[in-house]
Amino acid sequence: MTLISSALGGWLAGALSDRIGRVRTLQLTILWFSGFTFICAFAQTFPQLLAAKALQGFGFGGEWAAGAVLMAETISPENRGKAMGAVQSAWAVGWGAAVLLYAAAFSWLPTDTAWRVMFGVGLLPAVLVLYVRRNLREPVRTAPADKPEKAPLLLQVAEIFRPQVLKTTLIGMLLGTGAHGGYYAIMIWLPTFLSKERHLSVLNTGAYLAVVIVAFWCGCIASAYLLDRIGRRRNVALFAFWCIVTVLAYVMLPLSNVQMLVLGFPLGFFAAGIPASLGALFNELYPAQMRGTGVGFCYNFGRIASAAFPVMVGYMSHSMSLGAAIGIDAAVAYGLAMVSVLFLPETRGKRLRPTSPEQTPGSADGADLALSRARSQR
Template identity: 85%
Template sequence: MFTWYKRGTPLERSTFWGCFAGWGLDALDVQMFTLAIPAIIAAYGIDHTQAGAISGVTLVSSAMGGWLAGALSDRIGRVRTLQITILWFAGFTFLCAFAQSFPQLLVLKALQGFGFGGEWAAGAVLMAETISTEHRGKAMGAVQSAWAVGWGGAVLLYAAAFSWLPSDTAWRVMFGVGLLPALLVLYVRRNLREPVRVAPSRAEPAVSVWAQIAQVFQPRVIKTTVIGAILGTGAHGGYYAIMTWLPTFLSKERHLSVLNTGGYLAVVIVAFWCGCMASAYLLDRIGRRRNIAFFAFSCIVTVLAYVMLPLSNTQMLVLGFPLGFFAAGIPASLGALFNELYPADMRGTGVGFCYNFGRIASAGFPVLVGYMSHSMSLGAAIGIDAAIAYGLAMVAVLLLPETRGKRLRPTAVEQASQPVADADFALDHPRSQR
């Protein structure tokens, strides 16, 4: 499983850790909100639908940020875009700590989302273009496990803050800590390098960022773009329907204390890390399509059992492991799959669009869960929404081609300037070109 890391170049390892840290700190910032929802509801006197709206607005803005950052990374480079997005989301997470009203928090969370979505898009393409073909699935699945690390850090911070501070102060302190990711820019500047790509011809006219985004709707790739967007919708919709409301479900419907809620979440988080690592192995073993379909079906079965069966607290604790394990498999697969579906000149744009369109479309799922909870239990609302979303993901991935072992396609300029085999080698081993 870790042979790829031992055999990797220093640049491959540095890129892995840079993206790992970025995605982990993303998770820290994002999951803090889901944990703080009960305190925010109390602080501003809002209901579940309004709280879900904050999550929904953040997802929409993160999708737009992913679109823009993906296109920007095709224009100014992956590493520069990564630095910009890290500073953006860290700064606005910090400012959320000072929100004095519900509308203020809504706006600040929306601005935070731009950087959050953009950071994933730039980092995913950077990873794909740096890691060798035969190990791409394992490396990109493993880097997704950083989400579990950041999520675990958020739970520890949540437990400490809400145990030692009044709730209205505790959630603000949590957001204040969100400034820490800004320090990651120092590591990125020193250790990460832009993948070698042949510069576009000067004769090629410059296009706007929006025109760059529009390229993913060209006839040669439009089918891939539409199906990829549907897959992203199902993957994100299922995840956010569960994870946005899971802490509230445990505390309000299962009546668990802060520390006990943290214990249940710890099981889910450890399982999420294990699921990412299992998916990373299976991606290069059984292929992208089978892996995603397997995890999507398993998610449907597990989440329905978790929120709808009359389980004891001990049974819920045990079932929390497969819940987190299977929820990890799909997001751990998307980076490798989406990168392998597009040529280099629109790779950042295509990856950013498919992954983040899912965020926009899935933004309605947390809101819908909150709305449905007025007429049914919160657990039932979570289960129904998540099952629909994961069913959509399972159908969509079966309509895409298998890309396991596929070399990243060069741009038209690269094809004209060197043989395809040499271009592929340069993309897969960026340090080999000078």
């Protein structure tokens, strides 16, 4: 429920950011997410918790969409990839903090109370709204001279299927599906694979969890640097290729417990590099008036469609080993990401003008792109 609602929330929040502004939408999504996370702590039945988690998901997905567009339009073209990839790495920091909080809560409190405390802490991000209101300014947006009447929100979200950007949207959907599909195929089935086929307890150790978290952070940081160094397309294709190599080695080779622990680092490292690339890439593909809608849709469509990949792993495991099913399924997903990104234009250094559609290289924006690259080289 959270996965589906967060994907829908990201799409709708992206469209809302095109309508009422990036900063205001970010404030609303932070408050929404924090509020419903806090409400989860007071659930008395499973249906109540399910409903609260579904509503929480709208804010969870919406925060990323609004925040990613805000950052893309604020950071300079030369540093956009590094900044957005670095912010994505903070996921690992929050992950580690949650693990420590979990250990403390369930060590010091009764189980029936500890999980409620975990949800209650979710109210703290609401404090960020005070910072957002004081310190973040809405990026400059040039309105059309005739100021046409705003279309209903549901019609606005369909703007990304106009003929001018339809190809971009379709390829973005495939890229998002492959990027998320490979990750979910591995991470959802990995515990079962390690315990049932390899008979390893490595996943239950603190050492393994630490390796995965550190690997995710390192992968995001490396991807952030490479985005502005070698470009968006090459970076995604590079990480997707090595994802295929590492996952096949992980599930096919006869590895020991210690070897599994060691190989867990490159597995998490390369899996993190693609999500860290998507924020900068998707933002640079769409014109300003539909940028939020496009970013929110492409990223979150992939999250919903990617659910098919772990389902396929379960289906395929009836006729082959679970390891082979995971390897083939994840390789297909990452292969889809690697191929689809090659059909997108390279957008490194692109200036995001606060006007209607960005021009193609060779026009005024093409000159800006060349100038920004020359400055970067100097």
